[in-house]
Amino acid sequence: MAPKGGSLSKVVVVGAGPSGLLLSILLAKQGINVELLEATEKLDEQPRAAHYASPAVYELRRAGVLDDVAAKGFKPNDFCWRKQDGTLIAGMSFAALGPDHPERMVVLPLDRLGKILYAHLQRYPTAKVRWGHRVVDIGQDENKAWVQVETASGPQKVEADYIIGCDGANSQIRRSLFGDMSFPGETLDAAIIATNVYYDFTKYGYWDTNYIVHPKNWHMVAKIGNDGLYRVTYSEVPGLTAEEYRKRQPMRYEEILPGHPKPGDYKILNISPYKLQQRCAPKFRVGRFILAADAAHLCNPFGGLGLTGGIADVGSLYDCLMGIHRGLADDNILDKYAEIRRKIYQEIIDPTSRENFRRLWDQDPETAREKDEFFQICHRAEKDEALAKELALGLNVLRHDFTQYYANKSSL
Ligand SMILES: Cc1cc2nc3c(=O)[nH]c(=O)nc-3n(C[C@H](O)[C@H](O)[C@H](O)COP(=O)(O)OP(=O)(O)OC[C@H]3O[C@@H](n4cnc5c(N)ncnc54)[C@H](O)[C@@H]3O)c2cc1C
Numbered sequence: 258m259a260p261k262g263g264s265l266s267k268v269v270v271v272g273a274g275p276s277g278l279l280l281s282i283l284l285a286k287q288g289i290n291v292e293l294l295e296a297t298e299k300l301d302e303q304p305r306a307a308h309y310a311s312p313a314v315y316e317l318r319r320a321g322v323l324d325d326v327a328a329k330g331f332k333p334n335d336f337c338w339r340k341q342d343g344t345l346i347a348g349m350s351f352a353a354l355g356p357d358h359p360e361r362m363v364v365l366p367l368d369r370l371g372k373i374l375y376a377h378l379q380r381y382p383t384a385k386v387r388w389g390h391r392v393v394d395i396g397q398d399e400n401k402a403w404v405q406v407e408t409a410s411g412p413q414k415v416e417a418d419y420i421i422g423c424d425g426a427n428s429q430i431r432r433s434l435f436g437d438m439s440f441p442g443e444t445l446d447a448a449i450i451a452t453n454v455y456y457d458f459t460k461y462g463y464w465d466t467n468y469i470v471h472p473k474n475w476h477m478v479a480k481i482g483n484d485g486l487y488r489v490t491y492s493e494v495p496g497l498t499a500e501e502y503r504k505r506q507p508m509r510y511e512e513i514l515p516g517h518p519k520p521g522d523y524k525i526l527n528i529s530p531y532k533l534q535q536r537c538a539p540k541f542r543v544g545r546f547i548l549a550a551d552a553a554h555l556c557n558p559f560g561g562l563g564l565t566g567g568i569a570d571v572g573s574l575y576d577c578l579m580g581i582h583r584g585l586a587d588d589n590i591l592d593k594y595a596e597i598r599r600k601i602y603q604e605i606i607d608p609t610s611r612e613n614f615r616r617l618w619d620q621d622p623e624t625a626r627e628k629d630e631f632f633q634i635c636h637r638a639e640k641d642e643a644l645a646k647e648l649a650l651g652l653n654v655l656r657h658d659f660t661q662y663y664a665n666k667s668s669l
Pocket residue numbers: 271272273274275276277294295296297301304305306307308309367390391392393423424425426427428429430451490531549550551552558560561562563564565566567
């Protein structure tokens with residue numbers, strides 16, 4: 258029997274990555290009891306997301322964290338694509354939105370975002386964060402769902418009305434629901450190395466974010482801090498070990514970056530290789546278990562659709578759970594969540610992120626300016642303010658208003 262709408266006694270969120278922390282804040286802020294289970298003892302510090310586009314900004318604002326995120330980070334001015342010699346191919350500016358537009362993109366490295374989210378979550382007495390709690394198995398019946406958890410003090414069983422898998426690319430919740438091998442999609446035939454580095458790109462006339470179009474040496478250089486910190490994400494040959502990639506890094510930097518820097522010319526803070534994956538879970542809901550963000554879907558990072566799409570899931574799920582909690586929706590609204598969020602991945606996130614990646618290497622940089630349709634739109638937007646605004650807020654297509662499915666909107 259499907260659970261009916263009505264006050265939720267507890268929601269368990271698995272995974273204290275950005276999606277799990279944000280969902281926990283949104284729910285706890287409304288007085289819902291949330292228990293957040295995290296396998297590790299601390300927040301992740303790897304160089305991953307840094308750019309949060311308009312749909313993510315909308316949810317960061319609803320969670321009450323946007324001001325802190327903007328204060329620690331910054332709002333970038335522009336994006337561009339260049340040839341390897343630095344020649345500009347096309348660019349896109351956020352200027353048309355004005356400096357104070359409420360949904361303007363913010364930039365802050367993920368580890369710094371995590372600290373802010375965790376600090377906010379701790380303010381809510383209805384939220385409990387359990388570090389060192391690794392989910393190993395799941396179960397559910399008509400009235401509740403549960404997870405079996407390994408902790409330093411022995412195994413535990415944790416129950417809730419709903420359990421949300423925000424446990425990332427290797428999600429145990431997804432594996433338990435569909436099997437270890439069932440994450441349909443593909444690993445792309447490419448490898449990237451993400452580095453956080455201090456190196457002065459401004460003296461080469463670089464914009465805030467720069468994509469370099471090249472068949473072999475494609476890469477991205479993006480300002481990610483006000484203190485001169487940049488993210489350089491560059492192409493590598495697939496299949497090497499992390500140690501082999503680390504050894505090759507000075508050679509790759511010298512080969513591809515402006516000024517051909519040697520190790521003493523820059524300071525690297527983090528370096529990490531990543532595979533590029535396009536994958537989507539068979540379903541985003543099975544009974545009282547729901548998947549969100551990387552646990553539900555993966556895409557390559559070019560264009561910053563990964564976590565932005567994940568945060569859009571979180572906002573959607575929050576509205577669905579609030580509808581149930583307030584008695585405005587029955588739990589069929591979670592089927593809508595599962596159906597629509599999966600469709601958004603398949604019809605927008607997957608094809609757009611693939612195209613963003615392809616644009617970097619699968620065209621001649623000498624003719625890209627004329628031949629690439631997206632670059633043509635960027636050129637038109639330079640003289641057309643309405644088009645420039647539309648481009649700057651283009652990722653709002655990832656949002657979907659689930660309150661439209663509430664039975665009684667007037668009591669909102
Ligand atoms: C190089 C790179 C750059 C990127 N740049 C961007 C960008 O600019 N913009 C953007 O939107 N996206 C970007 N992304 C994607 C983004 O980083 C991810 O989509 C995002 O981090 C996923 O967040 P998450 O909360 O879903 O999962 P995660 O951050 O992976 O968090 C999952 C959490 O679950 C925990 N966990 C796992 N298993 C268990 C278990 N069994 N029990 C309990 N806890 C568990 C993990 O320890 C972890 O803390 C980038 C990715 C990469 C690799």
